[in-house]
Amino acid sequence: MSRNHLKLAGVLASVLCASCSAPPSAGDGDGTGRHYGQIEFKPCTLSGSVASANVEAQCGTLSVAENPAATDGRRIDLRIAWLPADNNATGLPDPVFFIAGGPGQAASEVALPVSTALRLVGKQRDIFLVDQRGTGGSNPLSCLGADGKELPMDEKAEPTEANVRAYAGRCAASLQGRAYPRFYTTSQAIDDLDAVRKALGAQQLNLVGGSYGTRVAQHYLARYPQHVRSVVIDGVVPNDLVVGGDFANTFEDAIILQSAQCIKDAACAKRFPVNTRTQLRTVMDALAAAPVTVDYRDPATAEARQDVLSPDSVIGLAFAFSYMPELSSLLPVVLDEAAHGRYAPLAALSRNASRAVDLQINRGMQWSVICSEDAPRFQPAAQSDRLLGPHVAGMFFAACQAWPHDKAPADSAVPLKSDASVLLLSGELDPVTPPRYAEQVLKGLPNGHHIVARGQGHGTLNAGCMPRVVAQYIETADAKAVDAGCLDALSHVPAFTSFNGWEP
Template sequence: MKFVKQRFMPALLLFMCMSPVFAGGPGKVNLRPCRVSDVPGGGRCDTYDVFENRLANAGRKISLNILVLPALSTPAAPDPVFWLEGGPGGASTQAVGPVSQNYLRGLRKDHDLVFVDGRGTGKSSPLKCDDIGETPSNLDGYFGKLFPSGLIRACREKLEKTADLTLYTTPIAMDDLDEVRNALGYERINIAATSYGTLAAQVYIRKYPQHVRSAFLVGVVTPGFKLPLPFARAAQNALDNLFQDCAVDQRCHDTFPNLKEEFYAVLARFDHGPLDVKVIDPATKRKRAVKLERENYVEHLRALLYSTPTARFVPLVVHQAFLNNFIPFGTMATEINLGGPQTSRGLYFSVTCEEAIPFIGEKEIVDETSGTFLGDRRVRAHIAACAEWPRGKVPEDFIQPIKSEIPVIMFSGDADAAAPPWIADAAIKLWPNGLLIRAPHTGHQVDGPCTWDLMQAFIRAGSVRHLDTSCVEGAKRPPFASRLE
């Protein structure tokens, strides 16, 4: 999700069928050597079958894709680290290279690192839509209406031919994960997670606390988050922080002295409908005319605010748009694709249409979106998409706050445009052995040596006591950009 590429490019797993080298639970998993791009020495891979309908314990099966990077020392510590990826719809194994070399780089010495693609993601029977207007290969759709109902319906009809779309919820996926844990022979695990993965981690902890030693959660989302309802306030907070930081940065202020005014002037141009703008077609590298919808313009700007390294381009993009040059905007928008090809959008809708949208009321929409640049179009487009999607059931108490004695760190960025910091502020109060860390000038993609070192130190200790978090205080924005690089 960072410019120029997404934060985690998919790790290409090239399976090599060889003799079994590891077995967890009796006869359940036979991990075999496999090559993994970006990971010297590769890892150990296998699949594990679960019933799609766990309650019936019969019918269609899903082969869950498993990748283990064994500890480098012998014997390994008994408590591995399980990585839970964001989304919903992201696959853990696709993040293995960057995660193992950055977030978890020091932990592999003593701990196995475990990556499991949840049902409906990655190589675990992925629920992928052909195209719902989210790929730059279709520029008209990419800059048009969000979640066109006809394309959502076509995706549902395609996926329903093989899958029961009501059986792809977070609680069910966490039941799968615990079955895999048992099959691999681990009694207690550490969890490291980002974004939606933090919600999944909390659901797992609520269901299986006896099997969790610690959890490090980055960009915290809770079961009561009601995605995408908080996006509007979160993005507004991130944008306001950026305006303030630009105003006190001499170079940014001198280059973009009227940034805030220009931002809202561009928005006003959408009052009479979509704008006719020119962007660079990434396929041909030539200019192309497209109709740009307001809801899509602001959603792509929110994507820019996701991470600190991409947010530095916002003043430039806004100023050029004010000058009727949307080339920088289009270039950034096609590079930063939140619904990219690795995301299983079918899984995204199965999760959010069951776990979030039914709990959103009209008053909440008005209260949480009024006065924000994102407005209510994003959440209403999502609600309309869910009207095309079959809905299952989650437990009645699903959105209730989670209480736990498990040691946890909740790490949030002050300028997070997706999971605003006040979500973690409220959640941590119910975790007496937890610690809240808020990083200044930081977006949703909390990355870098400070985060990595804190995660590793915490998981090694299994406790927040005596943890030195002073490195967070030095977090700064990178210089604002004056041109695309």
């Protein structure tokens, strides 16, 4: 499989006094720092790997034990970014913790979309972005060579499970003296979050988690229910789901839904008489029979490149695009071009998609989580009729034979049951966490409420009026009372009928 599928198919602190509940200070007098509870923060600028703008924040760290059972052993610093409420005013005592996805995404690196989605919430509450251990500024599990630079994965090597395992082995070896991957799982992450909560002096939190972050939020709620006021989970991952094991089915469903939308649109149906799924299969079969060497311009550097396109190139692009309707609307025209022998757009977009994933996911941390929590529960199933074949999961878990990990506790896969108020959000066209996942989790949440955003993909916090809906919920902490009527204005994104856009 292509590198796209590998990434997509990507602790306990010292005990602090329970009475440390002081609000953030006005500053230290010299304008260089301020405290929130026990943590000192200093001004910082947060910039994401793919964001076009920066976010001004306050940044600090909290030292925690890498191994929860060896508090006198190696310690690591958790990076914490604080977005002060209402332009540096003192916020309400129950801050918001945003939990990023992946696994392997750093919360501080998605500060721009998070600050936009929670802009109304931030008028009254402080927002904290804690980089999960192994990501961002929290002792990242980065694969480094002897020269200290990133250990590259050979793009020209045959994409086999054996090559993935070999790379994982080299990566694990490079971590010696820096990190022990066994201690970078969800269980340690939720204890880290609670250590940060105690250090800040907050008695209760409002949790907002996206994608894999929804699993972290569920586990935190189960372990520390007394410290949770409200929970928003967007792109819901059930605790008992094997992450990566169901991609073939969820992607297939998303492509079928996208095809149906084109059929319903007169302009799209006329321009593309062959539906998207069928066209995708046609192009993949053609490349399987005869891979094509393509000359094109790298969309990031404008440099001339030459790559060999295979079926993995096509399916990797389709999978990446399916996350966002704005991108998947390009898929019909790109596939149509390829079906007519014009592969340059496909090659350029495929490279850009692969680069974007590379920049956002820490591969080592992802392996620590999925090899401990998901791989041991994976049961291969016959999926020969799917666009994504059974080998996808094999590649997704291939590193686990070489990556140091322990099997997660049995209760880590127990479905959440809680009387807490929880707002569950799903995108109608989500290719990895479809609405049925949220419905599954909702069964254990009598005070939960599920909203499906029409025409949306993976991640809905910034869709339409969703920021207002989320703010309303966090204000009241009553999920069942949320009025989501304004979301009725959401619609599907029309497919491009040419590279100039869609027809009016």
